[in-house]
Amino acid sequence: MGLMSPEEYKMSIQRMKVNAYLDGKKIENLLENPVTQSVVEATAKLYALAADPQHEKVLTADSHLTGKKINRNLHVNRSPADLEARADMALLTSQTLGTCNYRCVGCDALNALASVTYEIDRVKGTEYHSRFHAFLGKIQAKDGALSGAVTDAKGNRGKGILEGDPDMYVHMAGRKTDGIIVRGAKLHQSGAFAAHETLVLPGGALRKGEEDYAVAFVVPNSARGITYILQYNPLSVEREQAEDIFHLGNPQFGQRETCLMVFDDVFIPYENVFLCGEAEFAGVLIQRFAKTHRMNCGGACKVGFADIIIGAAQLAAEYAGTEKAPHIREAITHMVRISEASHACAIAAAVKGKEEPLGSGVYMPDDLFGNVAKISTAHGFWQIMALAGDIAGGLVVTLPSFKELKNPATKSYVEKYLKAAVPAEKRMRITKVLQNWTAGLHGPGTWHGAGSTQAQMISLHRAANIEEKKRLAKRIAGIED
Amino acid sequence: MGLMSPEEYKMSIQRMKVNAYLDGKKIENLLENPVTQSVVEATAKLYALAADPQHEKVLTADSHLTGKKINRNLHVNRSPADLEARADMALLTSQTLGTCNYRCVGCDALNALASVTYEIDRVKGTEYHSRFHAFLGKIQAKDGALSGAVTDAKGNRGKGILEGDPDMYVHMAGRKTDGIIVRGAKLHQSGAFAAHETLVLPGGALRKGEEDYAVAFVVPNSARGITYILQYNPLSVEREQAEDIFHLGNPQFGQRETCLMVFDDVFIPYENVFLCGEAEFAGVLIQRFAKTHRMNCGGACKVGFADIIIGAAQLAAEYAGTEKAPHIREAITHMVRISEASHACAIAAAVKGKEEPLGSGVYMPDDLFGNVAKISTAHGFWQIMALAGDIAGGLVVTLPSFKELKNPATKSYVEKYLKAAVPAEKRMRITKVLQNWTAGLHGPGTWHGAGSTQAQMISLHRAANIEEKKRLAKRIAGIED
Amino acid sequence: MGLMSPEEYKMSIQRMKVNAYLDGKKIENLLENPVTQSVVEATAKLYALAADPQHEKVLTADSHLTGKKINRNLHVNRSPADLEARADMALLTSQTLGTCNYRCVGCDALNALASVTYEIDRVKGTEYHSRFHAFLGKIQAKDGALSGAVTDAKGNRGKGILEGDPDMYVHMAGRKTDGIIVRGAKLHQSGAFAAHETLVLPGGALRKGEEDYAVAFVVPNSARGITYILQYNPLSVEREQAEDIFHLGNPQFGQRETCLMVFDDVFIPYENVFLCGEAEFAGVLIQRFAKTHRMNCGGACKVGFADIIIGAAQLAAEYAGTEKAPHIREAITHMVRISEASHACAIAAAVKGKEEPLGSGVYMPDDLFGNVAKISTAHGFWQIMALAGDIAGGLVVTLPSFKELKNPATKSYVEKYLKAAVPAEKRMRITKVLQNWTAGLHGPGTWHGAGSTQAQMISLHRAANIEEKKRLAKRIAGIED
């Protein structure tokens, strides 16, 4: 076995039977349903990029277990250079797909486990790290698409974990001799149904008494007891009904497709369990996951999206003949400024990355820059959408159907009146791309990817060395305590 | 005749035959097509509000022509109090409909004509003002829904009107003894197809040589030669396919529906023509239109929308149990601050309104505050959407279909895992409302309503008395010239 | 007696002996010390403006006690029109002085007392309102300059009033048969030393047990036991040392001069006491004060300053020859936009003002718009300073001394190399004005005038009708409870 080809990936998904629902109906074939097809196509493209000599350096790595070439999405970062390549992968896949690298969360979850299982074993004398390595070796060998699941359903946030319905957080509902039974649900799972396996982490720090919730494991996505309930929004309906995907805003790869992933007493054999009751390690596990994920999500993934938006806005201006107006040039430049400031944060987070814990060989990005990347992007992406929405013009809202271009009653009108510096169809197409970005689900999505901004503000406050800054100020002020 | 009832309005639309297309197909019945139905329902609601004693004061006025009670959408403002009531109407209809008052542009266009026809007649000895009054009396008497059309197709903006395709701007393609022939197209027409008549103004200032483009007129919306090509976007498809409108983000009244309105050699009798070649008045006409429209669009209409968004965000927080977190309270307060600052601009624009031109009896809002209202809102509405998108949580993006609530395979999961401080369905419903606002077409729409922000910046620079400010600075500096 | 003339005011201040200190030294003569002189000059100018027929309408009013013409700074607002005139006064004095109307806080304090003494009397059967009217009649008759004092020293904010040093808040340290003894200190008192009397209010809401702190009174500024310790900063030193005040950024009227005003067991006869132990009314008193003061401070006073800044920035650009650059025009327009949005809030607050409490005849501005005015300005003024600092160029920082213009060794160099579209001296002068605004104490001052922004956010949250907004959202969502 080596790297999987796009075709092999599609065949494997064809064979895998998942219990998934969209708009109240069971999905019979992931490759044929127009919505799930976009996820399969995006994931297949990831396999294609890894096989493309031009992108190989970014999309593949050498396994530290075997030395063999593996997909970077299954790689444990062993150096700052690895972290840089990890961010570069996020940038490249966003630029190429205009949607999720659906293997991204799995990759960051895997790195968190590599680091924390090492630490648990040293503190508690457990054997999670070798168990994890056994799993890692297998999935690297078969080049499996690995999804990651973090966010619990949570229910009423005003209540603690132990106060409400016990199922609001994924937990062990039973322990057996050969494995555990897990129950609960994970929200906002990007594309899990079209990956082979999912790595599940606890969604937050845990306290004494919450040991049953301290559970991390990997599970095949077709496992008995797992149900996927897919998101459904205007863009889903539009795609379902489209006669020609080129009438859509991101024709091939679609919007980010997520699901509610329900675990209804799913059995997990111990060899696939990497945390099992050690509540005191849940916090550090999610924190290490967040470190890498915030760097990638804020400082690379959304930067790739911004590149598409900036390019499309510039084209829209050129197509309308307004590209030389000073305020258009300024708007474009501000979009670059905002986006590249986040990009810089990812680069800084990577190059300042450190081995954590010492001796593990696992490298984590700098937490301060990672959090700044994500917060800057959460605010900045709205500004970029706003600027693009301004440049794009009212047509982003009022665009007629592409079918009018074939309607004898309206074709000549649309061709005539939507023509500008280029023919109407070209203008409509770039406008549709911008509609997807400025009038779609990306704004709220950017707030919530990699966790809420408020969570990052708290992390940032912790990561910032405020005491050192106080020392500098006192020295300047001549204050001695 | 008196005020029309909602039922009478619907019947009249039923009778009116318009040549309209949606997604490449002709619309057979405006009341039955799910998309156009939302426009009819919104407009019918406007008639209902005028008949509602609670809102009568805002929605009706006394005609200065007849003294009879008329719908305020057909009223010419005669005082600052009228201007305040005009803005109050925009606020109320937005709060109620969550979409366009489709009679709004017509109302502001009508005020611009009342002012400018008076002025042209005084300068040129024409008789447009009485002609306009004749029309006004008739439409007030029958309480017709009047749409307004301003934005031309324009084509390549790098070229002047006379340089490219002559049809890119609506113009007189011929003059006959009893009327004129008009040709061209207006973009972004909000709901014209469900109004009775449309008032058409030139889209910008004109120069000598461009006399054929200096044309303003009213036309029945079913006139021969007019074709409506409707916008078509993900929300259109979602509405078309919805089994239950309560699965939509704005169930009854929908999103703002617009169209490309094509004039293919439409005949307009002279009695309906209010500008006919006086190129030097096109600029002032559009400027007067913009004055009132920017006040309403920026300082009242979007404020009403913001009220819905703020209420929905607060509910979403309460439903999730997060409403007491300081950052949530702060976000809500900022949303209020941003929205009410724009609201204050509309109030200031109205109370500082002046008769223009003197002797006309027509009152126009203050131009400085009107422009500030619109620019503040253009930027601020994105901030409000962003804050709402933050409060709303990831569910705004990842919400599953309402049909899952009836799907035996998923119903119990969705009910269980989306429940928080309230049952799942309630939470899903308010999330859907927020999806409509934070992940829909409102952001770009807000930039472009009432013209581009750049146009308003230019108006604002002109309206600001910079010379007086220089005088103040010189006095402080002790500079004497 | 009628309105005081500027000369009479100066003579009265000459006669008044206050115990004031600057830079560790006692001030012997307020009219001769360069720092306090600027306050006297600014206040004298207020008297001059009231006597100027051009400004009379704004600066004077008819007393509701006597019907006689009085200075508006001593007027109780009796209508929305009065509130508008009050804000207009703040605008005009800021435009004229470029510093504090030092009678402003006294005016707003006086309005709060007019309203609240009426209310206390009705609830408690006291006689504060008539006592207050007696005082009001006297000070109106002599046209006294009345200062207002609100902010207590407070000390450690982590502790409650009763937990720390009892003197951290002004309070009754003793009650006698004919009056009370007050002790404590008020911070940030703008120009009290150059006014005749000061109206003192409690600095915040009070609880049961804090009755001694519930004290409001008026006191002559030369009363025994009062000490003024003046602020001292780089601009103070610059003014002290200036050979020619025209080498300063605001030559005649200076920066806002404040002081720490210490009450060291000051005796106040009962006729001058307007709150004496009614702790439950302290909160409403400060809230009513804040209502008017935030409207004026945020929506008028700083708008007048902004007018000077905008004018100076425009002149700096013209003097440097850069005024036609698009980004300069845009920056100027944004400054106008920001400033006028706050201005609109003051207008809206005034016209939406209401009698409070009903029957009192006292009008208070709308609280929502007043708070929005102040918060918008607190943020916006920094943006205006920033934009002005950008337009002004590096010279704002690197400006040499005006004395170089007379130094034979450097005169020709400065004249030559600082010349641009105008001679060097003119350019230096406008640069000095901009230095005063963009590199002085105005930024922090704007945050803290009329209380902290956080206090206003809380007021705004309370003033916003969130429940009504929730109702609107539920109606749109089709949610029924």
Next chain:
Amino acid sequence: MGLMSPEEYKMSIQRMKVNAYLDGKKIENLLENPVTQSVVEATAKLYALAADPQHEKVLTADSHLTGKKINRNLHVNRSPADLEARADMALLTSQTLGTCNYRCVGCDALNALASVTYEIDRVKGTEYHSRFHAFLGKIQAKDGALSGAVTDAKGNRGKGILEGDPDMYVHMAGRKTDGIIVRGAKLHQSGAFAAHETLVLPGGALRKGEEDYAVAFVVPNSARGITYILQYNPLSVEREQAEDIFHLGNPQFGQRETCLMVFDDVFIPYENVFLCGEAEFAGVLIQRFAKTHRMNCGGACKVGFADIIIGAAQLAAEYAGTEKAPHIREAITHMVRISEASHACAIAAAVKGKEEPLGSGVYMPDDLFGNVAKISTAHGFWQIMALAGDIAGGLVVTLPSFKELKNPATKSYVEKYLKAAVPAEKRMRITKVLQNWTAGLHGPGTWHGAGSTQAQMISLHRAANIEEKKRLAKRIAGIED
């Protein structure tokens, strides 16, 4: 010779006679005048830091000419690691001094010349590069403090170089057999008078016909014909008059001191001339200078300042007892976020640095990230000042003199009423530090350091690969040309 000690530096400045003026008077002794003393002290501290083993790695480097240890301010960057160290030096000196590293501009100017002289020689066959190396070897050997001068007086910006007074830009007023005569003036020169030599570059790109302006050279700061006219502002006066420097906002090192540096027919021997008429290279020279300088100025120097401000704001909150309020924590976190985003840009600019031109061995930072660093900081520093001004409280404006602490009449009052969680003096001291930063000249200074933001927006537009972004957008849109 090796590294100079702080004492040797001071003695050398004592010996150097410069023709400098402050407030219209000649400066007799740079070490004794309180204003110039602060520059000498700051520069001496730079020498001390280089000798400090803790900071040696940052402050020194190995000369590529001799392999000997030199001060990093005289080093030519030979690798991305050098660029990182260069930025680290800017960070450290700002954190330590709270004012300029007065050798900074010289260092960046020197790097620009190293790169461009190599390029000119290859294109034109000149010998500037070896001449430059000869100079570099000498100044490295004696560890001279080298200033840099870039910004010309310019005069009326509406006119071209050749249209107005020829002296508005530094130029060759004559050429002799052994050297050239230069005339003109440089504005905004940071601390030139307390450095040993100054490297002078043209201030912008030049065209054919402007050859006389294409001149770069080094000159001893005491050269005949050079006059320094120092800036003079409120902080200068405050320092001149201070009895105790610990009553100032930055006691030891002061504010950034600049001067107008006049060249009145100064003779420069050819060995010190590194550009002499090659107008086509002026643009690239200033561009290379800007590359390094924007990275340092925006992404490191101001970050060090921000560290002091954040520390001081945190202390002010702790001293007042408000540090636990959520809005204070949030404000602190935002300050960190803003500052570190700029810091990340410097790191990214350094690690993405490249040899330029190839073969020269000289490394330049990435231009895109360098410009983003500076623009982000230009906007962000105002936000940081604003947030600090909010946290600091009104005392930043209304602080009394430190002398009141020794004034028997006021001492007890000040000690009592300004005490909070710490004694009054400590609180006053940190407030004074914050006054220096939030109410001083830093805001405008930040706009203009390293050139105007508009210049950086233009550079950024050029540095951004917009064509590549268009390609990405077209691919997503399915547009083929």
